[in-house]
Amino acid sequence: MQKSPDQDMESWISSVRSRSNELKAAGGNVTEEDILITLVGGLPTTYNHLLPNIDNLPPEDANLAHLTPILLAAEITHNTMHPRSVATPKKFQSMTSSRSTSQAVPNVAFSVAEIRCYFCDELGHTKANCLERKAWLEGKEKKIGQANAAIDMDNSDDSDFAY
Known part of the structure:
Protein backbone atom coordinates (compact mmCIF):
# COMPACT_ATOMS: atom_id res chain seq x y z
CA MET A 1 0.00 0.00 0.00
CA GLN A 2 1.20 3.48 -0.84
CA LYS A 3 -0.17 6.84 0.26
CA SER A 4 -1.31 8.74 -2.82
CA PRO A 5 -0.13 12.36 -3.16
CA ASP A 6 -3.66 13.77 -2.96
CA GLN A 7 -4.61 11.65 0.08
CA ASP A 8 -4.47 13.36 3.46
CA MET A 9 -2.74 11.68 6.39
CA GLU A 10 -5.94 10.99 8.32
CA SER A 11 -7.48 9.07 5.43
CA TRP A 12 -4.16 7.23 4.86
CA ILE A 13 -4.11 6.05 8.48
CA SER A 14 -7.80 5.15 8.28
CA SER A 15 -7.35 3.13 5.09
CA VAL A 16 -4.41 1.16 6.55
CA ARG A 17 -6.40 0.44 9.71
CA SER A 18 -9.49 -0.65 7.79
CA ARG A 19 -7.39 -2.90 5.52
CA SER A 20 -5.79 -4.50 8.59
CA ASN A 21 -9.24 -5.03 10.12
CA GLU A 22 -10.38 -6.71 6.89
CA LEU A 23 -7.36 -9.03 7.01
CA LYS A 24 -8.03 -9.84 10.68
CA ALA A 25 -11.70 -10.57 9.89
CA ALA A 26 -10.59 -12.93 7.12
CA GLY A 27 -8.49 -14.85 9.65
CA GLY A 28 -5.13 -13.22 8.97
CA ASN A 29 -2.61 -12.51 11.70
CA VAL A 30 -1.98 -8.75 11.66
CA THR A 31 0.08 -7.25 14.48
CA GLU A 32 0.33 -3.60 15.43
CA GLU A 33 3.92 -3.68 14.21
CA ASP A 34 2.65 -4.74 10.76
CA ILE A 35 0.30 -1.75 10.74
CA LEU A 36 3.12 0.62 11.77
CA ILE A 37 5.44 -0.74 9.07
CA THR A 38 2.71 -0.35 6.45
CA LEU A 39 1.92 3.20 7.59
CA VAL A 40 5.53 4.39 7.55
CA GLY A 41 6.61 2.31 4.55
CA GLY A 42 3.77 3.61 2.40
CA LEU A 43 4.64 7.27 2.90
CA PRO A 44 6.10 9.26 0.00
CA THR A 45 9.80 10.13 0.06
CA THR A 46 8.96 13.67 1.19
CA TYR A 47 8.36 12.19 4.66
CA ASN A 48 11.78 10.47 4.85
CA HIS A 49 12.93 13.00 7.46
CA LEU A 50 10.64 11.22 9.95
CA LEU A 51 12.32 7.83 9.66
CA PRO A 52 15.22 8.45 12.11
CA ASN A 53 12.78 9.80 14.71
CA ILE A 54 10.47 6.81 14.33
CA ASP A 55 13.37 4.34 14.40
CA ASN A 56 14.61 5.88 17.65
CA LEU A 57 11.26 5.63 19.45
CA PRO A 58 11.46 3.66 22.69
CA PRO A 59 9.71 0.26 22.40
CA GLU A 60 6.88 1.34 24.71
CA ASP A 61 6.11 4.30 22.38
CA ALA A 62 6.22 2.25 19.17
CA ASN A 63 2.46 1.94 18.87
CA LEU A 64 -0.34 3.33 16.75
CA ALA A 65 -1.59 5.67 19.48
CA HIS A 66 1.83 7.35 19.66
CA LEU A 67 2.62 7.33 15.92
CA THR A 68 -0.69 8.80 14.73
CA PRO A 69 -0.13 12.31 16.20
CA ILE A 70 3.46 12.28 14.89
CA LEU A 71 2.22 11.56 11.36
CA LEU A 72 -0.56 14.15 11.57
CA ALA A 73 1.90 16.81 12.79
CA ALA A 74 4.31 15.85 10.01
CA GLU A 75 1.53 16.36 7.47
CA ILE A 76 0.88 19.87 8.78
CA THR A 77 4.58 20.69 8.56
CA HIS A 78 4.78 19.14 5.08
CA ASN A 79 1.77 21.11 3.82
CA THR A 80 3.20 24.32 5.24
CA MET A 81 6.56 23.79 3.55
CA HIS A 82 5.13 22.39 0.28
CA PRO A 83 1.80 24.13 -0.42
CA ARG A 84 -0.29 22.65 -3.18
CA SER A 85 -1.13 24.74 -6.21
CA VAL A 86 -4.85 25.25 -6.56
CA ALA A 87 -6.36 24.84 -10.01
CA THR A 88 -9.44 26.75 -11.06
CA PRO A 89 -12.46 24.42 -11.00
CA LYS A 90 -13.98 23.73 -14.43
CA LYS A 91 -17.26 25.44 -13.60
CA PHE A 92 -15.37 28.72 -13.00
CA GLN A 93 -12.93 28.50 -15.92
CA SER A 94 -15.32 30.17 -18.36
CA MET A 95 -15.68 33.10 -15.97
CA THR A 96 -11.94 33.62 -15.60
CA SER A 97 -11.10 33.09 -19.28
CA SER A 98 -13.58 35.80 -20.37
CA ARG A 99 -11.75 38.47 -18.38
CA SER A 100 -9.46 40.70 -20.32
CA THR A 101 -5.74 40.35 -19.80
CA SER A 102 -5.55 43.99 -18.71
CA GLN A 103 -7.29 43.01 -15.46
CA ALA A 104 -4.53 40.59 -14.56
CA VAL A 105 -1.93 41.73 -12.06
CA PRO A 106 1.42 41.93 -13.83
CA ASN A 107 4.43 40.15 -12.39
CA VAL A 108 6.81 43.12 -12.30
CA ALA A 109 9.99 43.51 -10.28
CA PHE A 110 10.40 46.87 -8.55
CA SER A 111 13.64 48.79 -8.43
CA VAL A 112 14.96 49.97 -5.07
Missing part, protein backbone atom coordinates in the same frame (compact mmCIF):
# COMPACT_ATOMS: atom_id res chain seq x y z
CA ALA A 113 14.25 53.59 -6.05
CA GLU A 114 10.51 52.80 -6.29
CA ILE A 115 10.22 51.18 -2.86
CA ARG A 116 8.64 53.44 -0.23
CA CYS A 117 9.22 53.20 3.52
CA TYR A 118 5.99 52.94 5.52
CA PHE A 119 7.61 54.64 8.51
CA CYS A 120 9.24 57.81 7.15
CA ASP A 121 7.54 57.82 3.72
CA GLU A 122 10.92 58.16 1.94
CA LEU A 123 11.83 56.29 -1.24
CA GLY A 124 14.65 53.76 -1.53
CA HIS A 125 14.25 51.58 1.55
CA THR A 126 11.70 49.59 3.54
CA LYS A 127 10.46 50.07 7.08
CA ALA A 128 12.69 47.22 8.30
CA ASN A 129 15.77 49.08 7.01
CA CYS A 130 14.70 52.60 8.00
CA LEU A 131 17.42 54.48 9.92
CA GLU A 132 14.87 56.97 11.26
CA ARG A 133 12.79 54.10 12.69
CA LYS A 134 15.87 52.48 14.25
CA ALA A 135 16.76 55.78 15.97
CA TRP A 136 13.16 56.12 17.18
CA LEU A 137 13.19 52.56 18.57
CA GLU A 138 16.51 53.16 20.36
CA GLY A 139 15.10 56.34 21.92
CA LYS A 140 11.98 54.47 22.95
CA GLU A 141 14.05 51.70 24.57
CA LYS A 142 16.15 54.31 26.38
CA LYS A 143 12.99 55.94 27.80
CA ILE A 144 11.70 52.54 28.94
CA GLY A 145 15.05 51.86 30.62
CA GLN A 146 14.91 55.23 32.42
CA ALA A 147 11.35 54.54 33.57
CA ASN A 148 12.35 51.12 34.90
CA ALA A 149 15.31 52.68 36.73
CA ALA A 150 12.99 55.23 38.34
CA ILE A 151 10.65 52.46 39.44
CA ASP A 152 13.58 50.50 40.89
CA MET A 153 14.71 53.57 42.83
CA ASP A 154 11.18 54.05 44.13
CA ASN A 155 11.13 50.44 45.34
CA SER A 156 14.46 50.79 47.14
CA ASP A 157 14.99 49.45 50.62
CA ASP A 158 12.92 51.54 53.06
CA SER A 159 13.93 49.63 56.19
CA ASP A 160 15.07 52.78 58.03
CA PHE A 161 11.89 54.67 57.26
CA ALA A 162 9.34 55.00 60.07
CA TYR A 163 5.84 54.22 58.90
Whole structure:
Protein backbone atom coordinates (compact mmCIF):
# COMPACT_ATOMS: atom_id res chain seq x y z
CA MET A 1 0.00 0.00 0.00
CA GLN A 2 1.20 3.48 -0.84
CA LYS A 3 -0.17 6.84 0.26
CA SER A 4 -1.31 8.74 -2.82
CA PRO A 5 -0.13 12.36 -3.16
CA ASP A 6 -3.66 13.77 -2.96
CA GLN A 7 -4.61 11.65 0.08
CA ASP A 8 -4.47 13.36 3.46
CA MET A 9 -2.74 11.68 6.39
CA GLU A 10 -5.94 10.99 8.32
CA SER A 11 -7.48 9.07 5.43
CA TRP A 12 -4.16 7.23 4.86
CA ILE A 13 -4.11 6.05 8.48
CA SER A 14 -7.80 5.15 8.28
CA SER A 15 -7.35 3.13 5.09
CA VAL A 16 -4.41 1.16 6.55
CA ARG A 17 -6.40 0.44 9.71
CA SER A 18 -9.49 -0.65 7.79
CA ARG A 19 -7.39 -2.90 5.52
CA SER A 20 -5.79 -4.50 8.59
CA ASN A 21 -9.24 -5.03 10.12
CA GLU A 22 -10.38 -6.71 6.89
CA LEU A 23 -7.36 -9.03 7.01
CA LYS A 24 -8.03 -9.84 10.68
CA ALA A 25 -11.70 -10.57 9.89
CA ALA A 26 -10.59 -12.93 7.12
CA GLY A 27 -8.49 -14.85 9.65
CA GLY A 28 -5.13 -13.22 8.97
CA ASN A 29 -2.61 -12.51 11.70
CA VAL A 30 -1.98 -8.75 11.66
CA THR A 31 0.08 -7.25 14.48
CA GLU A 32 0.33 -3.60 15.43
CA GLU A 33 3.92 -3.68 14.21
CA ASP A 34 2.65 -4.74 10.76
CA ILE A 35 0.30 -1.75 10.74
CA LEU A 36 3.12 0.62 11.77
CA ILE A 37 5.44 -0.74 9.07
CA THR A 38 2.71 -0.35 6.45
CA LEU A 39 1.92 3.20 7.59
CA VAL A 40 5.53 4.39 7.55
CA GLY A 41 6.61 2.31 4.55
CA GLY A 42 3.77 3.61 2.40
CA LEU A 43 4.64 7.27 2.90
CA PRO A 44 6.10 9.26 0.00
CA THR A 45 9.80 10.13 0.06
CA THR A 46 8.96 13.67 1.19
CA TYR A 47 8.36 12.19 4.66
CA ASN A 48 11.78 10.47 4.85
CA HIS A 49 12.93 13.00 7.46
CA LEU A 50 10.64 11.22 9.95
CA LEU A 51 12.32 7.83 9.66
CA PRO A 52 15.22 8.45 12.11
CA ASN A 53 12.78 9.80 14.71
CA ILE A 54 10.47 6.81 14.33
CA ASP A 55 13.37 4.34 14.40
CA ASN A 56 14.61 5.88 17.65
CA LEU A 57 11.26 5.63 19.45
CA PRO A 58 11.46 3.66 22.69
CA PRO A 59 9.71 0.26 22.40
CA GLU A 60 6.88 1.34 24.71
CA ASP A 61 6.11 4.30 22.38
CA ALA A 62 6.22 2.25 19.17
CA ASN A 63 2.46 1.94 18.87
CA LEU A 64 -0.34 3.33 16.75
CA ALA A 65 -1.59 5.67 19.48
CA HIS A 66 1.83 7.35 19.66
CA LEU A 67 2.62 7.33 15.92
CA THR A 68 -0.69 8.80 14.73
CA PRO A 69 -0.13 12.31 16.20
CA ILE A 70 3.46 12.28 14.89
CA LEU A 71 2.22 11.56 11.36
CA LEU A 72 -0.56 14.15 11.57
CA ALA A 73 1.90 16.81 12.79
CA ALA A 74 4.31 15.85 10.01
CA GLU A 75 1.53 16.36 7.47
CA ILE A 76 0.88 19.87 8.78
CA THR A 77 4.58 20.69 8.56
CA HIS A 78 4.78 19.14 5.08
CA ASN A 79 1.77 21.11 3.82
CA THR A 80 3.20 24.32 5.24
CA MET A 81 6.56 23.79 3.55
CA HIS A 82 5.13 22.39 0.28
CA PRO A 83 1.80 24.13 -0.42
CA ARG A 84 -0.29 22.65 -3.18
CA SER A 85 -1.13 24.74 -6.21
CA VAL A 86 -4.85 25.25 -6.56
CA ALA A 87 -6.36 24.84 -10.01
CA THR A 88 -9.44 26.75 -11.06
CA PRO A 89 -12.46 24.42 -11.00
CA LYS A 90 -13.98 23.73 -14.43
CA LYS A 91 -17.26 25.44 -13.60
CA PHE A 92 -15.37 28.72 -13.00
CA GLN A 93 -12.93 28.50 -15.92
CA SER A 94 -15.32 30.17 -18.36
CA MET A 95 -15.68 33.10 -15.97
CA THR A 96 -11.94 33.62 -15.60
CA SER A 97 -11.10 33.09 -19.28
CA SER A 98 -13.58 35.80 -20.37
CA ARG A 99 -11.75 38.47 -18.38
CA SER A 100 -9.46 40.70 -20.32
CA THR A 101 -5.74 40.35 -19.80
CA SER A 102 -5.55 43.99 -18.71
CA GLN A 103 -7.29 43.01 -15.46
CA ALA A 104 -4.53 40.59 -14.56
CA VAL A 105 -1.93 41.73 -12.06
CA PRO A 106 1.42 41.93 -13.83
CA ASN A 107 4.43 40.15 -12.39
CA VAL A 108 6.81 43.12 -12.30
CA ALA A 109 9.99 43.51 -10.28
CA PHE A 110 10.40 46.87 -8.55
CA SER A 111 13.64 48.79 -8.43
CA VAL A 112 14.96 49.97 -5.07
CA ALA A 113 14.25 53.59 -6.05
CA GLU A 114 10.51 52.80 -6.29
CA ILE A 115 10.22 51.18 -2.86
CA ARG A 116 8.64 53.44 -0.23
CA CYS A 117 9.22 53.20 3.52
CA TYR A 118 5.99 52.94 5.52
CA PHE A 119 7.61 54.64 8.51
CA CYS A 120 9.24 57.81 7.15
CA ASP A 121 7.54 57.82 3.72
CA GLU A 122 10.92 58.16 1.94
CA LEU A 123 11.83 56.29 -1.24
CA GLY A 124 14.65 53.76 -1.53
CA HIS A 125 14.25 51.58 1.55
CA THR A 126 11.70 49.59 3.54
CA LYS A 127 10.46 50.07 7.08
CA ALA A 128 12.69 47.22 8.30
CA ASN A 129 15.77 49.08 7.01
CA CYS A 130 14.70 52.60 8.00
CA LEU A 131 17.42 54.48 9.92
CA GLU A 132 14.87 56.97 11.26
CA ARG A 133 12.79 54.10 12.69
CA LYS A 134 15.87 52.48 14.25
CA ALA A 135 16.76 55.78 15.97
CA TRP A 136 13.16 56.12 17.18
CA LEU A 137 13.19 52.56 18.57
CA GLU A 138 16.51 53.16 20.36
CA GLY A 139 15.10 56.34 21.92
CA LYS A 140 11.98 54.47 22.95
CA GLU A 141 14.05 51.70 24.57
CA LYS A 142 16.15 54.31 26.38
CA LYS A 143 12.99 55.94 27.80
CA ILE A 144 11.70 52.54 28.94
CA GLY A 145 15.05 51.86 30.62
CA GLN A 146 14.91 55.23 32.42
CA ALA A 147 11.35 54.54 33.57
CA ASN A 148 12.35 51.12 34.90
CA ALA A 149 15.31 52.68 36.73
CA ALA A 150 12.99 55.23 38.34
CA ILE A 151 10.65 52.46 39.44
CA ASP A 152 13.58 50.50 40.89
CA MET A 153 14.71 53.57 42.83
CA ASP A 154 11.18 54.05 44.13
CA ASN A 155 11.13 50.44 45.34
CA SER A 156 14.46 50.79 47.14
CA ASP A 157 14.99 49.45 50.62
CA ASP A 158 12.92 51.54 53.06
CA SER A 159 13.93 49.63 56.19
CA ASP A 160 15.07 52.78 58.03
CA PHE A 161 11.89 54.67 57.26
CA ALA A 162 9.34 55.00 60.07
CA TYR A 163 5.84 54.22 58.90
